[in-house]
Amino acid sequence: MRQVEQSDKLRGESKFDSALFLMEDLFMSAKEVGDYEYMSRAKIEISSTYLSTKRDSFALLAINEAILYAEKGGVEHLKMTAIYNLGLVMERKSQFDSAMLYYSQAEKFYRKNLDTLKLGIVLSGMASVQTEKQRWSNAIELNQESAKLYSAIGKYDVLAKRYFVIGENYLIWDYYDSLDISNRYLDSAEIYYNKSFKWADSLSFPTPAFRSLRGLAVINERRADYETALGFMYRSNDITQRLYSRNIEDKLLAVREQYYTANLEIKALREERQKNTILIIGVAIIIVISIWLYIVDQRRKSVLAIAEKNDQINKQKIDELLQEQEIASLQGVLEGQETERKRVAIDLHDRLGGILSMVKLHFSAVEEKIEKENPNKEKFLTASELLDLAAGEVRNISHDMMSGVLAKFGLIPALEDLKTRISETGKLDLNLYVNIKDNLLSGEQELQLYRIVQELISNILKHSQATETNIQLNQNEGSVNLIVEDDGVGFDPKRLENADGIGLSNLKARVAKLEGTFHVDSGKGAGTTISIDIPVEND
Known part of the structure; x- marks a missing residue:
């Protein structure tokens, strides 16, 4: 159970590879002794990690395995957790009827077993589906029941978010219904925005507080009470300024x-x-x-x-x-x-x-x-x-x-050339996987990414004792993701907090120049994975 809690913590810190490694280790240990319960727990955690990284196809495989092991072990509550995750995958795929089917199965189980927290979570998912289908009345009803459950168990941080979502439901419903009856649901939206702000402000949660104030500003703008609307905007801007x-x-x-x-x-x-x-x-x-x-x-x-x-x-x-x-x-x-x-x-x-x-x-x-x-x-x-x-x-x-090849032919040929030269030395087996469009990156971005890869390969050759390295360059929505992973000796990532190495500082500086993000995932004996996301403008 301690490993599951540690996996949740790693996932909360965005250390997804470490979380996956930990749960795969738990699964193998449970499999050796035929413990279906912990085999199912491990697969559920693995599916949740894949969902966090939006790798839904991998998550779906892990979910199906979790259901199979839960059934073999007769652990019904783990089966329902996996079914709820299955509903999340269907909702992401916009298969809303299938999502509601899986959510409903989980809802019946949690109602029967009086599991208040998980019932509240499932109701929130069902409300999300109803919102996507523009069934505002159903969405509000489900969100209200979910909010009551969170209030009953003292989950006031989640309660503040539920109140905000209910206010949003009423506000959007009023917008679509405005052709029939003007401002029909604004009073209800105002009530829930005020409730959300009250809890968020008292618990020092700036994001729900800010969004609730913006919602109240929109309500008063629709009422043509511009002075009050402006007051709410000023208050929301104060929160923004503090965060800024x-x-x-x-x-x-x-x-x-x-x-x-x-x-x-x-x-x-x-x-x-x-x-x-x-x-x-x-x-x-x-x-x-x-x-x-x-x-x-x-x-x-x-x-x-x-x-x-x-x-x-x-x-x-x-x-x-x-x-x-x-x-x-x-x-x-x-x-x-x-x-x-x-x-x-x-x-x-x-x-x-x-x-x-x-x-x-x-x-x-x-x-x-x-x-x-x-x-x-x-x-x-x-x-x-x-x-x-x-x-x-x-x-x-x-x-x-x-970087002559880079200057003449661009980033991909330059990386291919680097791969060939490194592999020819016999010191490191270098693999390159590229999935980006031509002319997506500017010349400056290509140069900086090439320098980053050079620095990472240099560090691997010097320190990692690796035999194989993979370089992945993928295009995402609004960004390009560079992943460099090796099978070397790894290191303790906590050392980076106080490290004064020139190479690492150079990497961070280049990533900052490209307005990107930089993440290192490693462990002793577990290799190293470095992930870098660079924002780009997609055509």
């Missing part, structure tokens, strides 16, 4: 933290770039002898000078943006980062890559003149191979930083 102020304070705190981590990210990128440059220069020095030292030294000084100048420019931009609006600060940093990536990639490819190519030509010319019997021939060939390796590394680093 609280959200702004939270955002400012988050932006300050992002500003700090963004500075650390810039420094880390600069250090990483310097290390890569020094490594390449070191290999070049061994191969090209002392004649190229002057060129390398000039290159190093040039890079440091440009980096210092860019650092000053970025700091000045960040200071100016913070004075205007702290929330917008991170965008300038990320844009500067992308510009610097492209510039360094071009320099590596065109300048240092060109130098290495010239050196290779000279080496080839010298190689033809060295006799096979010459004892230095093998060393020369080794140096030539190291030169090829250095040139290849320059191309790879330039390719990774510039």
Whole structure:
């Protein structure tokens, strides 16, 4: 029973994958001992989790299994819970007659067994169906009975919502009935809006309170009492302002933290770039002898000078943006980062890559003149191979930083290219699943999503010890969902609350730039799933 409660808690925290994993574990444990009751409980929880994530087809499968196990175990109340969930699925599919049939079965059982709470829940579902069918009188009657039950057991938070729904029913009914009798149901709607506001305000539930005040404003507007309507609008706006102020304070705190981590990210990128440059220069020095030292030294000084100048420019931009609006600060940093990536990639490819190519030509010319019997021939060939390796590394680093495939062909080909290059290493089996329309994302969105995937794959290779990784890119209503999951060692998600890692901060910053949401689901030994939702405009 403790596992079921924990699953409910995880679902309330939107940790759906963890909830599913926990209930699948409970189901397997119950199956080993033939405990049909807990097999049914586990499948009910699994169906509820799928319903929360709107995966109705999976929920339907779990519901049918739950009913089967409940019947085998003779656990009637679990069967009725599963049947209620079946009604929810039918209602979502707009199969209202089927939904009412399942709700009615559950209603009869809960009435017979005097289960007040679950009866109230089922009546609310039945009222929702009647509302969809525009049977206002039936919907109101069911909602009123449901409200009485919630009041009897002290569920005043739900009671406030029921009162609001009844007020909405009366208000909409009045609208459709206004051609016959003007303002026929406004008084009833007003009574229930006032009841809803009373309970919501006393229990500090801002959303029902706000919506009830807006409903009262509409009622008085229909009565042509505009002064009273305006008063209710002012009161609802006060609630909105309080919520907005609280959200702004939270955002400012988050932006300050992002500003700090963004500075650390810039420094880390600069250090990483310097290390890569020094490594390449070191290999070049061994191969090209002392004649190229002057060129390398000039290159190093040039890079440091440009980096210092860019650092000053970025700091000045960040200071100016913070004075205007702290929330917008991170965008300038990320844009500067992308510009610097492209510039360094071009320099590596065109300048240092060109130098290495010239050196290779000279080496080839010298190689033809060295006799096979010459004892230095093998060393020369080794140096030539190291030169090829250095040139290849320059191309790879330039390719990774510039995202050439992305710039030429778009996000999907770039991800396919990344998948191929990663899989060819033999270190990780990478799978890519894409279900989005062409030209759905802007160039900036494609670039940021590609950088996000790069960072996630880098973290997996460094830390997860995974053998397989799945990347899913799906189009939803009004958003694009990116899911990256691996079968690695996982970690404790609580560590992220105090983590100061540059990679994670970079991910959060890019998601914030796209006005998206970011969720991490992991556990020790259970792999890691990262889900990111980015808002888009659907055609």
